[in-house]
């Protein structure tokens with residue numbers, strides 16, 4: 001790494017960026033953003049990487065992520081091409097067939113912390129923030145889980161906690177902003193890489209370092225710093241000995257910042273930009289109305305059933321009452337008749 005912790009802290013104080021930590025910086029916007037002159041970044045040099053996965057283990061630990069299915073010292077994991085997921089904010093892939101001075105070539109995949117992040121510009125609740133320091137952070141407390149950022153990111157980085165039943169969140173590398181940078185500590189992966197494949201520092205200084213390496217070792221490096229211009233520039237930069245498209249990195253993205261592209265793309269889908277929140281509220285209102293109607297219908301059906309049962313009961317009581325009255329009348333008639341007959345018999349006995 002180019003900057004030790006002590007140098008990093010001193011540099012923060014000197015540039016005044018330390019006071020910027022912890023404050024809300026530039027939120028997602030479609031306005032063109034040139035990048036903060038003193039913003040930070042990381043340069044990953046794949047010609048130095050030996051694929052030891054120490055960076056993956058460090059990322060897992062500093063972010064308190066769940067343990068992996070297979071341990072980090074199991075390098076057979078590299079035999080398959082992988083992508084980031086909710087439990088892995090960065091991964092290293094191996095390219096066996098591409099030789100490097102130190103063996104097979106490796107490549108890092110993770111958030112590139114774009115200068116103008118598509119994830120941020122696509123998020124209508126502004127869950128993402130492009131900080132002045134360079135990191136693109138995410139606030140799960142305002143996220144509504146629409147996952148539009150996952151579609152918008154040209155690097156296919158944000159992932160979703162599908163396994164979490166209650167409050168699933170978007171997960172991605174944060175450049176260790178909250179966990180380490182604000183405390184004056186280097187990102188976990190940068191600090192622990194044994195080959196110094198990562199260089200942390202001012203983005204402007206990283207270009208000087210990268211250009212100097214390319215100048216001194218023209219046969220080792222391509223004359224291309226990935227992230228200098230891709231999608232309008234990124235805070236995470238890459239040096240490579242082979243074309244980036246051969247190691248799973250897109251070279252077809254152009255230099256236009258993603259928000260400019262998504263703005264026009266979104267404009268052709270006006271629902272997303274303008275009416276998406278309204279639509280969500282509309283769906284909510286319709287579903288609530290349906291619930292209300294269903295509840296009213298249920299209450300009405302119950303009232304009808306009770307009324308019908310009451311009517312049937314009243315009818316039965318009335319019929320039983322009438323029957324009892326008739327039986328009572330008949331019993332009285334029988335009793336009277338019997339009494340009259342007895343009286344007549346008595347009278348005839350007395351007269352004879």
Ligand code: SF4
Nearest residue numbers: 049050052053055193
């Ligand atoms: S720790 Fe360094 S050398 Fe090891 S895989 Fe990560 S970047 Fe490569």
Ligand code: SF4
Nearest residue numbers: 111112114118119153
């Ligand atoms: S790489 Fe993707 S997730 Fe990272 S800042 Fe850029 S658009 Fe956002």
Ligand code: SF4
Nearest residue numbers: 059173175176187189
């Ligand atoms: S900067 Fe932090 S969150 Fe990002 S890959 Fe490195 S350790 Fe993980």
